[in-house]
Amino acid sequence: MAKLQLNSLQKKYTPKAIPVKDITIEVEDGEFLTLLGPSGCGKSTLLRLIAGLEPPTKGQISIGGKNVNGVAPGDRNIAMVFQSYALYPHMSVAENIGTALKLRKISKSEIEARVGQVADKLGLGSLLDRKPSKLSGGQRQRVALARALVRNPEVFLLDEPLSNLDALLREQVRAELKQLFKQQNKPVVYVTHDQTEAMTLSSKVAVLYDGLVQQLDPPSRIYTHPANEFVAGFVGSPQMNLLVLKCEEKQAILGDFKISLPKLPTVPPHIVLGIRPEDIRLVELDNSDAISGQIYLIEELGKENLVSIQVEGSQLLQRKQDKKREKFEIFALENTKIVVRVLISDDNKSLQEGDAVKFIIPPEKMHWFDVKEGYRLN
Ligand SMILES: Nc1ncnc2c1ncn2[C@@H]1O[C@H](COP(=O)(O)OP(=O)(O)O)[C@@H](O)[C@H]1O
Ligand SMILES: [Mg+2]
Incomplete structure (x- = not known):
């Protein structure tokens, strides 16, 4: 021993x-x-x-x-x-x-x-x-x-x-x-x-x-x-999408879409949603339960593509935080972009930059983190 x-x-x-x-x-x-x-x-x-x-x-x-x-x-x-x-x-x-x-x-x-x-x-x-x-x-x-x-x-x-x-x-x-x-x-x-x-x-x-x-x-x-x-x-390549989202009541706002928050003692003003690129699903454009966006960039990796999607109506929120996490502010940048890993198939091989797309984030694949301290919430 x-x-x-x-x-x-x-x-x-x-x-x-x-x-x-x-x-x-x-x-x-x-x-x-x-x-x-x-x-x-x-x-x-x-x-x-x-x-x-x-x-x-x-x-x-x-x-x-x-x-x-x-x-x-x-x-x-x-x-x-x-x-x-x-x-x-x-x-x-x-x-x-x-x-x-x-x-x-x-x-x-x-x-x-x-x-x-x-x-x-x-x-x-x-x-x-x-x-x-x-x-x-x-x-x-x-x-x-x-x-x-x-x-x-x-x-x-x-x-x-x-x-x-x-x-x-x-x-x-x-x-x-x-x-x-x-x-x-x-x-x-x-x-x-x-x-x-x-x-x-x-x-x-x-x-x-x-x-x-x-x-x-x-x-x-x-x-x-x-x-x-x-x-x-740190773990995962391509990196997990980590989005700072504003919360309203029991929902987080992503563009014109609202996502139900996990159970929390109190609803914070902001929250971080993590979602891995392979966990996001592209769906038909007539799907009314999906989030809308536009393809901003396609990176071809052979059997799969990394597709960056600009989310319609959303602003990317960023944090300004000192090392001790005392000062803390949130400000908006350009549109939010989300990276999606898409296995190439007959349905999507014709995707091009500039195309309108819709996607779904399955709730069971969502990772929620505290916006200030970074600890996991779900
Ligand atoms: N003898 C030393 N004196 C002062 N700082 C050191 C000394 N050895 C390592 N460090 C510092 O400790 C930190 C961790 O180093 P290290 O353990 O080599 O990192 P890693 O192996 O994870 O890359 C670094 O910032 C390095 O500069
Ligand atoms: Mg070392």
Whole structure:
């Protein structure tokens, strides 16, 4: 049992630089947790705290129920894989993979056997004598992984390990990683800013922003039920439409259309409606229950189009808000535009910019957020 527990962790460099504010997370054996967030949100800092490369300002880290605050990195039995791979250029692949075992004074024959085994698993068996400079990016990446696996650590930490690979290779290795770590049955903490990686690899995703966990859930839940406006806007490509709407009685106003609000204790003056581009349905022009608009832009993606629709009679409301959310005002810009993802079919392949269209937003696909604080309301 090597459950990893982070309890109220904080890392403060200066009073203004606090990349980790207050983070509590548990990762069980066999769980693959991804830390997902924009660049600079504190992902690598959190990983370095777990690895023991830096001490936390506050909070506890424990592995297998044992507090490891103050335990040196080498004694934590954690393996870390970096984006840069950090291979030793003067050592062969075999030496690079086996170096941590050598430091642990394991016999030469056992090292050879374990290195061989892991190398075979990662398709490196024929490259054991090469130097890193004679390897492709994908092969170097595998060596870095092999070096982590061969140690049989209690916890795996990976910091954007695929980001130096080109797109095709990244997809391949991503699929392999998933298989590889399933067999290990250890806690894995994987850092990425790439939501596809997070969604495909993880059993749980922690979306980080502003030094805090914004949401900690299985990937599908993050996608279908984002906990706040930040998560809603960060996860999903193309991005979720997020519209600031004025409320009147129990309805939100979008152009000349009124949308029923979810149950709320009081009706706020404004609200944010989130709707994913694939959840909006284009309908016939004679549909009187639909919202009217005009096509502003069509982006062709092959089997589908992204259609930007300017909503008739509506004004796009924007917020002006300071960081502490004290000052707050709402002002109107040009017409509201909504992006719709349309699978190309015989019915819609002739759509053109400038065409009048009608669309429906299914109520069960609506995400509602507080206009000031961003938390989910439904
Ligand atoms: N040693 C340091 N001193 C001061 N600030 C730092 C230090 N290390 C990282 N930071 C800051 O902490 C923030 C988070 O960095 P990092 O954890 O590397 O982000 P991420 O990995 O999510 O891109 C950044 O704003 C970075 O400038
Ligand atoms: Mg980083």
